[in-house]
Amino acid sequence: MNNKQHTYAFIGAGNMSGAILGGMVNSGINPDNIIATNRTKEKQQALHQKFGIKTDLDNKSAIEQADVIILGVKPQMMLAMLTDLVEQGIDFSQKLIITVAAGLTINRYTGIIGNVRFIRCMPNTPSLVGLGVSGLFCGTDASKYSAEVIEQDKEITSVMFDAVGKTVWLKQESQIDDIAAVSGSGPAYFFLFMQRMTEKAVELGFDQETADKIVLQTALGSAQMAAQSDDSFEQLRVNVTSPGGSTAEAVKVFNEKELDSIVSSALDAAVLRAKEMSKL
């Protein structure tokens, strides 16, 4: 299947959808086949200028032009937006619907737009540079659609998200909440750690530019090295930690302050919030 023949409408294209569609364009997908809406004219124009895609202020018109619809608004706005679109007479039955919203479970959507072909996706923003991770769950009702249609939809989705990073198909819908806590939110955790390291580097006497440079390159180098190595993350860390050396002292502080428990509690809190959001 040639995925470039599909037309994609990103409805409510903000940070996350912008990263996905930007990554798609960067990977060679024809920008003429991508249309994005945003209710804010400036944001919409910025997407057109940056990526050369088509943009529209009108969700209805964008949906009518596409066969793959990516719903990218905040969970709190999603159901009201879909209700409004159904009231405007939009028929979703011939479209593949992909939602990137955290929390909201499939039954919340089908209650409004019907029992349509449906994929839940949990991407992350490094999709913009082709290094995203997307958890995918197919929620199409197998008693209504054939196995062939479902496989085709999964293929369309895989091609789209493989173009912007790695994809992981999930067996259960609840795993979307889990992968959201790990890789969906994950960039925020790494950015937070980088921010704190940079602040400390400035406190130690480096100017901001130098602090940014050394922290960024350390993060980049560590990730690249791990990606190219057969060693576990633990072994790579051990390789840096000379017995009796300075790294060992820093690692001791992380352990004494229970970094493992901090990370575990933080991810549990993210999973819990996703489950609460499903009930909004």
Ligand SMILES: NC(=O)C1=CN([C@@H]2O[C@H](COP(=O)(O)OP(=O)(O)OC[C@H]3O[C@@H](n4cnc5c(N)ncnc54)[C@H](O)[C@@H]3O)[C@@H](O)[C@H]2O)C=CC1
């Ligand atoms: N930001 C992230 O790293 C990730 C976000 N997500 C999910 O992606 C979704 C969007 O998140 P962000 O992109 O961060 O939010 P965002 O606020 O940047 O993007 C949403 C955009 O939708 C626009 N919008 C709102 N209502 C609209 C309507 N009725 N018609 C047209 N445009 C409308 C807003 O102007 C906004 O620019 C959320 O549901 C979130 O759960 C999922 C994974 C990661």
Ligand SMILES: O=C(O)[C@@H]1CCC=N1
């Ligand atoms: O913060 C959120 O709710 C979304 C889900 C994962 C990343 N951003």
